[in-house]
Amino acid sequence: MVLTPLILDLIGVFFFAVSGSLLAARRGFDIVGSLLLGSLTGLGGGVLRDLILGVTPNAFAHPVYFLPPLLAVIAVYLFAPSVDSYKGTLLVFDAGGLALFCIVGTLKALDLGMPPVAAILLGMTTALGGGLMRDVVANQVPTLFDPKDIYAIPALLGAGLTALFWQLGFVNGWFQLGVATVVFTLRVLAMRFSWHVPKAVGPWHGNWAPRL
Amino acid sequence: MVLTPLILDLIGVFFFAVSGSLLAARRGFDIVGSLLLGSLTGLGGGVLRDLILGVTPNAFAHPVYFLPPLLAVIAVYLFAPSVDSYKGTLLVFDAGGLALFCIVGTLKALDLGMPPVAAILLGMTTALGGGLMRDVVANQVPTLFDPKDIYAIPALLGAGLTALFWQLGFVNGWFQLGVATVVFTLRVLAMRFSWHVPKAVGPWHGNWAPRL
Amino acid sequence: MVLTPLILDLIGVFFFAVSGSLLAARRGFDIVGSLLLGSLTGLGGGVLRDLILGVTPNAFAHPVYFLPPLLAVIAVYLFAPSVDSYKGTLLVFDAGGLALFCIVGTLKALDLGMPPVAAILLGMTTALGGGLMRDVVANQVPTLFDPKDIYAIPALLGAGLTALFWQLGFVNGWFQLGVATVVFTLRVLAMRFSWHVPKAVGPWHGNWAPRL
Numbered sequence: 305m306v307l308t309p310l311i312l313d314l315i316g317v318f319f320f321a322v323s324g325s326l327l328a329a330r331r332g333f334d335i336v337g338s339l340l341l342g343s344l345t346g347l348g349g350g351v352l353r354d355l356i357l358g359v360t361p362n363a364f365a366h367p368v369y370f371l372p373p374l375l376a377v378i379a380v381y382l383f384a385p386s387v388d389s390y391k392g393t394l395l396v397f398d399a400g401g402l403a404l405f406c407i408v409g410t411l412k413a414l415d416l417g418m419p420p421v422a423a424i425l426l427g428m429t430t431a432l433g434g435g436l437m438r439d440v441v442a443n444q445v446p447t448l449f450d451p452k453d454i455y456a457i458p459a460l461l462g463a464g465l466t467a468l469f470w471q472l473g474f475v476n477g478w479f480q481l482g483v484a485t486v487v488f489t490l491r492v493l494a495m496r497f498s499w500h501v502p503k504a505v506g507p508w509h510g511n512w513a514p515r516l
Numbered sequence: 517m518v519l520t521p522l523i524l525d526l527i528g529v530f531f532f533a534v535s536g537s538l539l540a541a542r543r544g545f546d547i548v549g550s551l552l553l554g555s556l557t558g559l560g561g562g563v564l565r566d567l568i569l570g571v572t573p574n575a576f577a578h579p580v581y582f583l584p585p586l587l588a589v590i591a592v593y594l595f596a597p598s599v600d601s602y603k604g605t606l607l608v609f610d611a612g613g614l615a616l617f618c619i620v621g622t623l624k625a626l627d628l629g630m631p632p633v634a635a636i637l638l639g640m641t642t643a644l645g646g647g648l649m650r651d652v653v654a655n656q657v658p659t660l661f662d663p664k665d666i667y668a669i670p671a672l673l674g675a676g677l678t679a680l681f682w683q684l685g686f687v688n689g690w691f692q693l694g695v696a697t698v699v700f701t702l703r704v705l706a707m708r709f710s711w712h713v714p715k716a717v718g719p720w721h722g723n724w725a726p727r728l
Numbered sequence: 729m730v731l732t733p734l735i736l737d738l739i740g741v742f743f744f745a746v747s748g749s750l751l752a753a754r755r756g757f758d759i760v761g762s763l764l765l766g767s768l769t770g771l772g773g774g775v776l777r778d779l780i781l782g783v784t785p786n787a788f789a790h791p792v793y794f795l796p797p798l799l800a801v802i803a804v805y806l807f808a809p810s811v812d813s814y815k816g817t818l819l820v821f822d823a824g825g826l827a828l829f830c831i832v833g834t835l836k837a838l839d840l841g842m843p844p845v846a847a848i849l850l851g852m853t854t855a856l857g858g859g860l861m862r863d864v865v866a867n868q869v870p871t872l873f874d875p876k877d878i879y880a881i882p883a884l885l886g887a888g889l890t891a892l893f894w895q896l897g898f899v900n901g902w903f904q905l906g907v908a909t910v911v912f913t914l915r916v917l918a919m920r921f922s923w924h925v926p927k928a929v930g931p932w933h934g935n936w937a938p939r940l
Binding site: 537540541542543544545546547548549550552553563567570572573575576577579582589592593594596598599652653654655 | 779780781782842843845846849850856860864867868869870872873875878879880881924925926927928929930933934935936937938
């Protein structure tokens with residue numbers, strides 16, 4: 305199989321769309337709501353990136369992008385895990401989308417002539433945007449902000465490695481698959497072992513127990 | 517009265533703006549909050565559509581678009597229903613905006629040269645965007661996702677009919693009014709008789725009672 | 729010090745970013761979440777304005793815009809107030825951002841050739857957008873809609889004065905500082921003395937006690 309950017313992008317859309325459709329299931333939404341939340345999750349980050357880049361968003365220029373969300377709806381309808389274990393499944397698919405989108409988003413920005421730092425920021429936007437919209441629309445505190453593990457740091461690593469090796473002229477499909485594996489593994493291990501970073505306020509400030 | 521696209525669009529803005537101002541009233545916001553939430557609801561979907569199309573959003577290119585939200589604020593201030601029956605009123609006005617925007621949004625995309633499938637998606641974006649923003653900003657689960665009836669399907673029908681008849685060269689003001697009536701009626705009947713579609717997970721998956 | 733638009737803009741970003749990082753702290757987010765919420769708050773309004781204007785958003789064209797959010801994260805980590813008094817600090821910094829952004833946003837729109845009314849609307853979008861995104865993402869009813877005081881009116885005043893004096897050819901750094909001081913003072917006094925405007929429904933409509 306040739307790992308073209310389009311195929312990697314569509315797989316990323318599918319992963320995020322599954323996470324959206326699973327959340328839709330958990331909230332008791334119907335199959336249309338599942339398609340809408342899956343589409344928003346899978347396509348939202350890329351649409352935001354393309355708007356910032358000033359190009360027609362992929363999802364509207366190439367409606368094939370709505371195929372992965374459709375497949376995700378069917379997959380969740382047929383093969384959903386039990387309600388007790390849905391969250392782990394959701395987060396693993398979310399991690400898959402994160403791993404692919406931080407690369408795809410950075411590459412698209414570089415290909416369109418953005419400087420490396422801006423391309424990294426756009427890769428982050430692509431990777432974090434869809435999941436953020438999913439959680440905001442479903443009215444919950446975004447997974448992105450869960451302080452129990454790390455989420456944005458693996459995406460930053462993936463975007464940074466992509467920009468670095470792109471400048472060295474060393475980016476192909478297999479390279480992308482390798483970086484995606486690193487990002488995915490880091491994110492999953494962080495969840496498994498609760499790797500985390502310090503809180504937003506220094507520990508000498510007294511009790512800042514979270515208010516949720 | 518000549519039913520120009522501009523007039524239908526402004527009426528759609530007014531309908532959605534009333535829904536936003538009614539929700540503002542329910543949340544105890546003041547008249548400025550009513551204007552802001554009404555404007556976001558009435559103009560948000562069109563702004564998003566225009567950003568995707570790469571044109572200056574109507575609301576900023578032609579500030580006359582802020583007139584319907586202003587009228588909506590005054591109408592809600594003077595003639596609000598009782599707090600017990602506000603929700604039905606809100607949903608009927610929301611249905612009116614939905615019915616007009618799925619047509620207006622699809623037509624604008626077609627006029628700017630988008631292919632029919634993309635135009636339908638943009639019509640949906642226009643119709644669903646404002647109400648989604650209204651509910652997200654007011655911190656509640658979007659009406660769009662309420663599984664007790666159907667919301668996106670009437671909009672899809674309206675956008676699809678518009679794209680079909682546009683290709684046949686058969687779209688004028690009266691045609692638009694006819695399609696809008698069909699969409700509005702379908703949405704209102706769906707609310708009245710709780711027409712709905714299956715849940716996001718198949719019934720053999722055990723208890724997926726919604727967590728709200 | 730020369731008060732260039734860039735410097736005033738960056739100071740506005742810093743003020744809003746501090747408000748975002750303080751809210752992140754209150755929600756128990758970590759330092760990465762603090763950076764993300766601070767960046768969204770500080771940069772979101774300007775990105776939205778630039779997308780509407782059809783230009784590459786500042787934050788991505790000039791990554792120096794991510795420096796103020798970084799400084800805000802450090803400042804909040806080191807010098808956060810006590811958890812009991814964080815909200816006043818948050819709102820004062822938010823008022824500082826509001827005061828600068830309503831001017832900077834209006835001027836940018838005018839410089840790009842938008843007519844005065846559209847420029848005022850874009851100044852409002854810049855001033856209100858970041859704080860709205862902050863509150864939506866952190867899953868709370870936006871400060872903007874708090875009916876206990878006024879928020880959008882000072883921003884409208886600042887945007888209006890800027891557009892008026894720009895047409896008279898009388899806008900420089902010191903003028904901007906003067907208008908910002910007026911806007912900031914009005915907002916802070918409104919908080920202090922609970923200046924407010926009427927509710928969204930007239931008082932003769934019976935009990936519309938807010939449902940939050």
